[in-house]
Amino acid sequence: MAKTELYDITIKVNDRTVSARIPAETTLLDFLRDQGFIEVKRGCDKGDCGACTVIMDGKAILSCITLALQADGASVYTVKSLGTPQRLHPLQKAFVELEALQCGFCTPGMLLSAKALLDSNPHPTRSEIREAISGNLCRCTGYQKIVDAIEAVSKGAYR
Amino acid sequence: MSGFRFYRPDTLAQLLERKQKEGRRARILDGGSNVLVYVKEGTIEGGTLVDVRRLKALKGIAVKSGHVEIGAGEVIADIIASPVIRREASFLAEALQQFANPLVRNMATLAGNIADSSPIGDSIPPLLVLEAEVVAAGRQGRRVIPLDRFFTGPGANVLKPSEVILKIRFPVPGKGRGCFLKLGLRRGTSCSVASVAVWTQTKGGAIEEARIALGGVAPTPLRARLTEELLKGRKPDPELLERVAGRVQHEISPISDVRASAEYRRQVTAKLLAKALRHTLRLEE
Numbered sequence: 001m002a003k004t005e006l007y008d009i010t011i012k013v014n015d016r017t018v019s020a021r022i023p024a025e026t027t028l029l030d031f032l033r034d035q036g037f038i039e040v041k042r043g044c045d046k047g048d049c050g051a052c053t054v055i056m057d058g059k060a061i062l063s064c065i066t067l068a069l070q071a072d073g074a075s076v077y078t079v080k081s082l083g084t085p086q087r088l089h090p091l092q093k094a095f096v097e098l099e100a101l102q103c104g105f106c107t108p109g110m111l112l113s114a115k116a117l118l119d120s121n122p123h124p125t126r127s128e129i130r131e132a133i134s135g136n137l138c139r140c141t142g143y144q145k146i147v148d149a150i151e152a153v154s155k156g157a158y159r
Numbered sequence: 160m161s162g163f164r165f166y167r168p169d170t171l172a173q174l175l176e177r178k179q180k181e182g183r184r185a186r187i188l189d190g191g192s193n194v195l196v197y198v199k200e201g202t203i204e205g206g207t208l209v210d211v212r213r214l215k216a217l218k219g220i221a222v223k224s225g226h227v228e229i230g231a232g233e234v235i236a237d238i239i240a241s242p243v244i245r246r247e248a249s250f251l252a253e254a255l256q257q258f259a260n261p262l263v264r265n266m267a268t269l270a271g272n273i274a275d276s277s278p279i280g281d282s283i284p285p286l287l288v289l290e291a292e293v294v295a296a297g298r299q300g301r302r303v304i305p306l307d308r309f310f311t312g313p314g315a316n317v318l319k320p321s322e323v324i325l326k327i328r329f330p331v332p333g334k335g336r337g338c339f340l341k342l343g344l345r346r347g348t349s350c351s352v353a354s355v356a357v358w359t360q361t362k363g364g365a366i367e368e369a370r371i372a373l374g375g376v377a378p379t380p381l382r383a384r385l386t387e388e389l390l391k392g393r394k395p396d397p398e399l400l401e402r403v404a405g406r407v408q409h410e411i412s413p414i415s416d417v418r419a420s421a422e423y424r425r426q427v428t429a430k431l432l433a434k435a436l437r438h439t440l441r442l443e444e
Contacts, residue, residue, distance in 0.1 A: 005165075024163040024164055025163040025198055025208065027195065046200075047192050048348070050260075050262055059236075059265045061262060061266050062192075062262050064195075065192050065196060065266070066191055067165075067195065067208060069165050069208075070191070070212055113261070116261075117261075134261065134348055135260030135261055135262035135263060135348055136262075
């Protein structure tokens with residue numbers, strides 16, 4: 001078998017420059033996890049569940065069906081860009097206090113879809129919130145508390 | 160696995176040259192929501208992944224000589240948000256709101272949905288009733304393919320291995336009204352069991368123009384032209400619409416699969432069609 005061609009890539013992840021040499025078919029999800037950004041979760045790995053959501057050039061996208069090389073030169077933000085345990089993002093505070101998570105596996109993706117929503121539409125209706133997270137599957141909570149948490153943040157209850 | 164190469168053309172000429180040389184082995188990748196799934200499933204084995212995301216020649220949404228033109232590289236979310244589309248073809252913007260989910264809409268392109276040529280591509284029935292055309296390009300030149308002659312079967316179309324989709328265009332819609340109804344097994348992120356797009360225009364109380372397109376009920380999305388003819392010139396009333404919509408079953412050939420039976424698809428398509436017609440003809444109960 002022919003030897004695998006490798007390609008140079010540089011991506012800004014959470015404002016940190018990360019470079020690597022990778023095979024063509026490496027997904028952004030594989031790249032991020034290989035580089036230690038394991039807060040980006042691998043769920044279905046085919047674009048159906050939203051666990052791998054990241055924000056790339058300002059838009060929430062699925063990293064499992066994005067080629068890492070397509071993100072060459074881009075800025076990518078994972079859930080860790082939102083806050084730290086000492087200084088949680090309002091969405092993170094709301095998710096914790098309103099119990100909008102159980103196992104937590106969908107939470108990084110949920111938070112980033114919620115952030116993308118509130119960045120573009122700070123005061124969404126409940127139905128707009130439901131639509132915004134419709135690409136993120138949660139098998140624990142039944143979504144009610146997630147919608148409550150995002151709504152609470154949009155109403156200024158968490159800062 | 161691992162027999163893949165990566166190529167990012169800087170110009171349309173470079174893209175066309177690569178397609179001329181490698182044909183189908185050069186797989187165009189924009190959003191990646193189909194192609195990368197095929198790579199992972201092993202349906203595509205090796206070849207070149209051609210990244211066209213930054214190709215300016217494939218961008219742009221504009222009105223040109225009576226047509227709305229949408230560049231092949233425009234993603235669904237940007238088409239929905241486009242002032243040109245909202246002004247000239249708000250029906251398309253409404254229809255595309257039902258496409259997948261916000262994450263996929265940020266990635267997937269209209270041209271990609273057409274190139275994938277799935278019988279349940281949700282952008283296709285709305286485009287069919289808008290009488291859309293595909294502008295394709297190859298090294299030898301360009302050609303315009305009416306969308307209703309583009310598909311040849313599930314996942315198959317008339318594009319040559321050396322051709323790419325340049326843009327999608329359709330005549331600026333007149334005064335008519337459109338409606339797209341998609342039936343899935345749940346609201347969010349679901350594949351269509353069946354879908355119906357309708358465009359009607361009335362004059363003096365009679366139906367002047369009626370276009371019907373269906374998804375998920377034949378090997379390709381299709382226009383239901385026989386049913387359309389039964390509506391033209393008639394004064395719309397709910398009973399007529401119900402009866403005519405029932406006739407659409409003769410124009411389709413659904414299959415049974417994991418989502419629904421053929422018989423269910425036949426019945427539900429008639430119901431969806433009657434509902435869509437009531438909506439565009441303002442006969443809603």
